[in-house]
Amino acid sequence: MSTPAALAKLIGVSAAMQAARDQICRLAPSPVPVLILGETGTGKELCAEALAALSGRTPFVPVNCAAFPEGLAESELFGHERGAFTGAIRSHTGVIALANGGVLFLDELAELPTAVQAKLLRTLESGEYRALGSTKTLRSEFRILAATSGDIDRVIGSGRLRMDLLHRLGAARVVLPALRERLEDIPLLAEAFLRRYLERASVGPWRVSREACAILMQHDWPGNLRQLRNVVEAAAAVAGSEEEIGMMHVAQFLSPPEKAAVVSEAVPTLAQARARAETRAILEALTRAGGNREQAARLLRVSEATLYRKLGRGRSQDRESPSRRVSQG
DSSP, X not given: OOHHHHHTTSOOOSHHHHHHHHHHHHHTTXXXXXXXXXXTTSOHHHHHHHHHHHHTOOOEEEEEGGGSOTTOHHHHHHOBOTTSSTTOOSOBOOHHHHTTTSEXXXXXXXXXXXXXXXXXXXXXXXXXXXXXXXXXXXXXXXEEXXXXXXXXXXXXXXXXXXXXXXXXXXXXXEEOOOGGGOGGGHHHHHHHHHHHHHHHOSSXXXXXXXXXXXXXXXXXXXXXXXXXXXXXXXXXXXXXXXXXXXXXXXXXXXXXXXXXXXXXXXXXXXHHHHHHXXXXXXXXHHHHTTTOHHHHHHHHTSOHHHHHHHHTOGGGTTOOOXXXXXXXX
16 A cells, blocks of 8 residues: 555544644554544554554554453453363454454554553564463464543553553554544535445435534534544435535534533633634525525625625635535645
């Protein structure tokens, strides 16, 4: 996989995403473990895929530790022999063996039982392991990438992640920003999610309108990229054969902007309060006008050019429409 292709899914022009991509490119060629930090839905597996692809190692074996069946985490990692425990009617190859020569990615690392974390640490130190029920020592040479959600200090404080394992895995890190920290990337992300939707759908809009992007950029996105993708796909399904996803299509899948935003203890400046009031008035006018910009401008008693300018202020000010910029990229 070429470098552009490996990083192509990590979409964004924000400084935070540029920093993450730069860190990936620096760390990828080395064999060192990498800890990927970020909230749920920020794209940690995509980051791991890029690190693996740029490293040139294969195979890439991604595993979500939170999805291991109850009591079977050790078997899933190291494998087991037939008869190793009740229900083990046949031998099983663990992911550590499958990752030999390649890259093992353990997502939600803190969900591993601490006893299994200790055995994993020994394997990382020596390259050796034993399948459950076996006395034979096996070897597997792999690069390990790991990820955890939430604040790493809280995870450590809760006792869910062993400090010695963190020391082994967490020296080199990639931090993925939450979507609320890079709202300027939303137009590009929305267009990308729409393109992926159209690859599966028989019919759908081919662009996201400026008004729709303006609404999307007013929200906090606690579910990050996963939540945005779901909203875009739902809006595309509702839009059907219409030319574009409009404000009315996305609004029904979002709570009001003033409820979605993070409540801040700081008193807003007059400029911030004025901007929020203008945004609410514009969205209300567009709602009453059924998304018709000309009618909305008349309701607001401003020119249509002024309405366009207001819709594009802030992070989207003076930029090309997202559909045009994506088509040129």
